[in-house]
Amino acid sequence: MGLAVLLGCLPASQTPPDTEYRFDSSLAWASLLKQCSFGPRVPGTDAQVQCRDYILQQAQQWGENVRLQPFEHNWTVTRSNLKMWNVIAEQNYRTAAHRILILTHYDSRPFADQEEEPTLRNKPILGANDGASGVAVQLELMRIMKDHLPKDVGVLYLFVDGEDLGPDDDEMYLGAVAYAKDFAGGPKPDYGILLDMVGGNPVSFPIEDNSNVFCPELTKAFYDQMASAGLGLYFPQKVGYRIIDDHIKINEAGVPCIDLISFDYKPWHTTKDTPENCSEASLKIIGHAMENWLRFGKYTKPNPLTQLARRN
Numbered sequence: 001m002g003l004a005v006l007l008g009c010l011p012a013s014q015t016p017p018d019t020e021y022r023f024d025s026s027l028a029w030a031s032l033l034k035q036c037s038f039g040p041r042v043p044g045t046d047a048q049v050q051c052r053d054y055i056l057q058q059a060q061q062w063g064e065n066v067r068l069q070p071f072e073h074n075w076t077v078t079r080s081n082l083k084m085w086n087v088i089a090e091q092n093y094r095t096a097a098h099r100i101l102i103l104t105h106y107d108s109r110p111f112a113d114q115e116e117e118p119t120l121r122n123k124p125i126l127g128a129n130d131g132a133s134g135v136a137v138q139l140e141l142m143r144i145m146k147d148h149l150p151k152d153v154g155v156l157y158l159f160v161d162g163e164d165l166g167p168d169d170d171e172m173y174l175g176a177v178a179y180a181k182d183f184a185g186g187p188k189p190d191y192g193i194l195l196d197m198v199g200g201n202p203v204s205f206p207i208e209d210n211s212n213v214f215c216p217e218l219t220k221a222f223y224d225q226m227a228s229a230g231l232g233l234y235f236p237q238k239v240g241y242r243i244i245d246d247h248i249k250i251n252e253a254g255v256p257c258i259d260l261i262s263f264d265y266k267p268w269h270t271t272k273d274t275p276e277n278c279s280e281a282s283l284k285i286i287g288h289a290m291e292n293w294l295r296f297g298k299y300t301k302p303n304p305l306t307q308l309a310r311r312n
Helices: 025-037 046-062 128-145 174-185 209-214 216-228 246-252 280-296 304-311
Strands: 064-075 080-091 098-105 153-160 191-196 257-261
Touching: 025 046, 025 128, 025 280, 046 064, 046 080, 046 128, 046 153, 064 174, 080 128, 080 174, 098 128, 098 174, 098 246, 128 153, 128 191, 128 280, 153 174, 174 246, 191 246, 191 280, 209 216, 209 246, 209 257, 216 257, 216 280, 246 257
Parallel strands: 098 153, 098 191, 191 257
Antiparallel strands: 064 080, 080 153
């Protein structure tokens, strides 16, 4: 890996002092609870299909070209084919000069493999934070950004299935892999932002290390803007964990993508990943951050020299 030279990164904009955010955290919280009411959204279950249909119905209210991307996986655990679906929605995406991918996963883990109690490790997790929180934020972003995106900006909202299937990494991130094969037949995005585990209590989003390695220019632009927006307390400009996540598959497909993840969450992959261990205030923080980025951001496209330097 060569030097990642920071070239061509436009300065972050300062949020206007009279900014009033449209993001309604109470609606996002209601969405989190709605998803959890289906039960664990494990591929191959009724809860998975119910959640898929819920996302599809919500997205059809605020998005364009809303569609399903079906795919299958021969799961080693059951030795059977599992049907899965990505949900895709767009806003101003086909005609925009600058195309942004925002993605999250809606499935939940089939095993509580991080449980201290061995008898609980084969139980599925509810995934209030690890699954439902990102979906809740994306749906609320769709609602508030309908007809309010800058004219030259388009967004593709991707809700991926099969992210947390497992048990091992070679059977995870399946929806991201399916999308990255041909970008679901649509235009290739200029860059992406992944939302994962964004609803825990409390939250902090330090720089995810793989994001910094794959796309330092985008990472710097985002965190500089969060500091300018007064959100630096929640987005500290320090490097945190190195995470293997959906964004790796997107980066490998040639689309710079950062991971916004608050990984210091004790109930991760346990039966305690429930709404009681999440917070509406956390959804508000990440919601304001993403709204600020979409409304006031000046970052457009990665500088190709930066990407070339990283690959070399």
